[in-house]
Amino acid sequence: MMSEFALFLPCAAGVEDYLLAEVQGLAGAQQAHSLVRLRGGVRVRGDWALVLRLNLWSRLAQHVLIELARAPYQTEGDLYDLAVHVPWEHWFSPRETFRVDVTAHASPLRSLQFAALRVKDALADRFRANAGGVRPSVDTHRPDVAVRVHLTATEATLYLDTSGAPLFKRGWRFDKGAAPLKETLAAAMLAASGWWNPATRQVAALPLYDPCCGSGTIVIEAAQLAMGMAAGGERHFAFERLRPHDGTLWAQAKGEARAAAGAQPDAAAGVRIFGSDVAHRMVDFAEHNAQRAGVERMLQLRGGDALQRLPPCAAPGVIVMNPPYGERIAVAGVAAAGRARPGREGFGRPSSEADVAGAAGADDRGDAFFRLLSTHWKLHYDGWTAWLLSPDAQLPGRLRLKASRRVPLWNGPIECRLLRFDIQARRERPIGD
Ligand SMILES: C[S@@+](CC[C@H](N)C(=O)[O-])C[C@H]1O[C@@H](n2cnc3c(N)ncnc32)[C@H](O)[C@@H]1O
Structure with missing residues (x-):
């Protein structure tokens, strides 16, 4: 078995630079030469200890994949040949179940399903020939091992997924609410806002407030x-079922993580983090989630309308939020009454989810909500900085505020912007303005 692997960490589009900084910090200086920023992820070389470390610590990666083979291809037969030469029996035993997933960008192949089938056949044949005639079974729902194939127009890459369930699943969420943000996207918002530095893992000494906190992700x-x-201290990973798994090394990595968390009480004590939501049910969810995540004592969570809540502490502070958007997450509170139905507008081509939201609940674009929100902020939040994630290209207009930064971030298939607004007290204006 090799002692060093080529690793690929996929991430949401727009997150690559922050992930690069995070991986650089986690991998250390000796791997800096091997770091490559690609579209949709970061490549790095590292040993098994780094595989564990990245899975345990990364807040921005979706998975940690080990690259097992890469070659030019033209047909499904080429994929079979590539896969049959991978020593799968070194990675897992025939007792483990597996699944093959194929993603493609401009692949000439007609059926990705057939491509997956050929890779599955190669893997099974390889086991039969090298593991005493037995082969592992396929389990498409809860496989022990996930094999990922990525096809470009000319090149095929085979990966072993060491994470299993996507890394945004931190292991603490039971209460979801209607539209929870993925934890990886929440981390990306905190990185893009500058509140969290993914390279040094330090947070800013500024209070943080999410006035539409929902289930509390941010x-x-x-x-x-x-x-x-x-x-990932509270979850399991696919690597725990792979042959190279070393229980002692893993226990040591988790022990170091626990010690690191315990070593920061003073730094954490100075940080103030606040959340509120108009729906008391959501605040309950956030409280339960915070307990399971082990951070309840760090948070001050309240019920209340974002249009009425006063700042939780003196300026300066940072607001980070994904405000209500669309029917599923309708604006509530004082702005809920008497809404209009504006048209469908977004960044780029609206996704199906944005479409549905826009068509079905267009009034929930919340013109009244955003107009009242900016008025409220100008009256009470002088000196705060607000970062809002939204797919709504018209948001600055609705808020009547000028965005001082726009960071493109994708929420699954939905193109969004994280917009920065520097809140200043309302100045007297001439009548009629
Ligand atoms: C897009 S969700 C936020 C999701 C949240 N980031 C999470 O991860 O669960 C928007 C939230 O805004 C809340 N909301 C709607 N109108 C509000 C208002 N006027 N004041 C405060 N919260 C409001 C909804 O209850 C919902 O939880």
Whole structure:
């Protein structure tokens, strides 16, 4: 078995630079030469200890994949040949179940399903020939091992997924609410806002507030960062079932993570993080999630309308939020009454989800909500900086505020912007303006 692997960490589009900084910090200086920023992810070389470390700590990667083979291809037969030469029996035993997933960008192949089938056949044949005639079974729902194939127009890459369930699943969420943000995207928002530095893993000494906190994703992510907690300390990973798994090394990595979290109480004590939501049910969800995430003592969670809540502390502070958008997450509170139905507008081509939201609940674009929100902020939040994630290209207009930064970030298939607004007290204006 090799002692060093080529690793690929996929991430949401727009997150690559932050992930590069995070991986650089986790991999250390000796791997700096091997770091490559690609579209949709980061490549790095590293040993098994780094595989564990990246899985345990990365807040921005979706998975940690080991590259097993890469070659030019033209047909499904070429994929079979590539896969049959991978020593799968070194990675897992025939007792483990597996699944093959294929993603493609400009592949000439007609059926990705057939491509997956050929890779599955190669893997099974390889086991039969090298593991005493037995082969592992396929389990498409809960496989022990996930094999990922990525096809470009000319090149095929085979990966072994060491993470299993996507890394945004931190292991603490039971209460979801209607539209929870992925934890990886919440971390990306905190990185893009500058509140969290993914390279040094430090957080800013500024209070953080999410006035539409829902199930608490942003504030819980922020609190774990402030406490120096590992992202995946509460979950299991696919690598625990792979042959190279070393229980002692893993126990040591987790022990170091626990010690690191315990070593930061003073730093964390100075950080103030607040969340509120108009729906008391959501605040309950956030509280339960915070307890399971081990950060309840770091958070101050309240019920209340974002249009009425006063700042939780003196300026300066940072607001980070994904405000209500579309029917599923309708604006509530004082702005809920008497809404209009504006048209469908977004960044780029609206995705199906944005489409549905726009068509079905267009009034929930919340013109009244955003107009009242900016009025409220100008009256009470002088000196705060607000970062809002939204797919709505018209948001600055609705807020009647000028965005001082726009960071493109994708929420699954939905193109969004993280917009920065520097809130200043309302100045007297001439009548009629
Ligand atoms: C897009 S969701 C936020 C999801 C959240 N980031 C999470 O991860 O669960 C928007 C939230 O805004 C809340 N909301 C709607 N109108 C509000 C208002 N006027 N004041 C405060 N919260 C409001 C909804 O209850 C919902 O939880």
